[in-house]
Amino acid sequence: MPHPMLASVxxxxxxxxxDPQATVEAGCGEIVAILNHDEPAFYCIPAARYEELLDYIDDLELAMEVKERxxxxxxxxxxxxxxGDVVFEDDGG
Incomplete structure (x- = not known):
């Protein structure tokens, strides 16, 4: 069954x-698709990229919370x- 390839490497x-480390380095910081019998078995994500993805997810969740409020x-x-601190302004009342 064909699967979409979600990585360029x-x-x-x-x-x-x-050589797992060489495989990660071949991706030049991007996600590497690991194939088993020409089908993606899993994606290898470098630590820095994974941290970026988690930060992005946090930002999306915060944006959804803001929209709900x-x-x-x-x-x-x-x-x-x-x-760096939030200062609430008095409305004079």
């Missing part, structure tokens, strides 16, 4: 077993970031 399971029609609060 591929290696066989045999190649991966011989905006839909809740709660009163707006003014705030600004000062030295």
């Amino acid at each position: 591929v290696a066989s399971v045999t190649e991966f077993k011989k 905006l839909k809740a029609s709660e009163p707006a609060v003014s705030a600004r970031i000062v030295g």
Whole structure:
């Protein structure tokens, strides 16, 4: 059964077993598809790329939370970031 190839670099399971580090390095920091009988068995993701993906997922989850809170029609609060901290501004009331 055909499968989509979700990586631009591929290696066989045999190649991966011989030298896993060289297989990772062949991807030049990108994901490497590991093939078994010409089908993707798994994807090898370098640590730095994996961390980027996790950060991206966190950002997406935060964006979804923001959208949900905006839909809740709660009163707006003014705030600004000062030295890495969030400072809420008094509305004078």
